[in-house]
Amino acid sequence: MAVKKIVVWGASGHAKVLRPIIEGKGLRIVALIDQNKDMESFIPGCPIFPALEELPPEETKNAFFAIAVGGDKGRERLHIHERLCARGLSPVTLVHGAAWVAASARLEDGAQVLGMAAVSEEARIGMHSIVNTNASVDHECLIGQGCHIMPGATLAGCVEVGDFATIGSNATILPRIRIGRGAVIGAGAVVTRDVAENVKVVGVPAAPVR
Ligand SMILES: CC(C)(COP(=O)(O)OP(=O)(O)OC[C@H]1O[C@@H](n2cnc3c(N)ncnc32)[C@H](O)[C@@H]1OP(=O)(O)O)[C@@H](O)C(=O)NCCC(=O)NCCS
Structure with missing residues (x-):
């Protein structure tokens, strides 16, 4: 062949x-x-x-x-x-051999799940979104298109991430939080409240960059 x-x-x-x-x-x-x-x-x-x-x-x-x-x-x-x-x-769609994607999760065209990353039950990863090395996307998370979940980031269950948002390395997003379209979450942030569209937040707990 x-x-x-x-x-x-x-x-x-x-x-x-x-x-x-x-x-x-x-x-x-x-x-x-x-x-x-x-x-x-x-x-x-x-x-x-x-x-x-x-x-x-x-x-x-x-x-x-x-x-x-x-x-x-x-x-x-x-x-x-x-x-x-x-x-x-x-x-x-590209899934590293050492990543785990649940059978009930959905990866749209061009999605990438890199080494040691996990995408849990009923999660959805939108077109050309990246779940980078060692990131964790828990059950029922909905990730839009063109997003980047950077290395080591943790999304708890039922988190929603709007199109083109980026979640920095080792950031943690608490359950059911909504991240707006185009928002940027700084490396290491802990996000405890919803983040509006195109807003950039950093820190623990995360707050907008002044
Ligand atoms: C949040 C981020 C996008 C901000 O970038 P920026 O707009 O260029 O912001 P600046 O570097 O000008 O920083 C603005 C302020 O926020 C602070 N800051 C920036 N990133 C921060 C972070 N992750 N945590 C805490 N504070 C942060 C800076 O110290 C600065 O504070 P100051 O005004 O008191 O000096 C960026 O710092 C970041 O964390 N990006 C994620 C990078 C990453 O994970 N890459 C992985 C690649 S795969």
């Missing part, structure tokens, strides 16, 4: 993290895309292109794609998704 091909958008550290997960699914990375012209390919024999338009169509026809853009760039990930789908490529 022919090996399935995949294009990876982004060639920095996050792409290195995704590579073994992608290859573990039996996919072969045939091209990297990175707008940073100084970036070099870290995969021997795999070309790197500075723009989508330069991707050779014959090599990438019907290929899958993964987006290796981390940080708080959730909106960018969704935009890249639209462009790659328009070229006929298809998104993959």
Whole structure:
């Protein structure tokens, strides 16, 4: 059977993290895309292109794609998704072999669950959201699209996270809290109250950054 091909958008550290997960699914990375012209390919024999338009169509026809853009760039990930789908490529969801995703949890297109992360019963991870290394998303949490749950963050049960929000490393969100769209939770924060849209909070208990 022919090996399935995949294009990876982004060639920095996050792409290195995704590579073994992608290859573990039996996919072969045939091209990297990175707008940073100084970036070099870290995969021997795999070309790197500075723009989508330069991707050779014959090599990438019907290929899958993964987006290796981390940080708080959730909106960018969704935009890249639209462009790659328009070229006929298809998104993959990526789950590290050492992560746990409950059978009743739902991962939408392009979602990523990295090593040692846990996604519990009836949780939902939206399109192109990242549950990073060792993060924990407990039962019935609803994570929107383009979110980033950073390494070691803990979301207790029934937490809701709006689209494009980011939860910093080792932050803790208490049960049933609602995090608004585009909100930013600082590293190590303990969130005890709902956070409004586009508000940035830090500290224990978390309060808006002045
Ligand atoms: C919350 C955060 C987004 C704020 O970034 P910022 O807008 O650039 O804010 P600044 O660095 O200007 O800091 C503003 C104030 O908040 C404080 N602060 C920033 N982050 C803080 C945090 N995590 N906890 C407590 N205080 C924090 C700063 O000390 C500063 O206080 P001051 O005004 O008294 O000096 C950022 O610090 C953060 O925690 N990001 C998460 C990073 C992370 O987890 N990365 C993982 C990558 S996978």
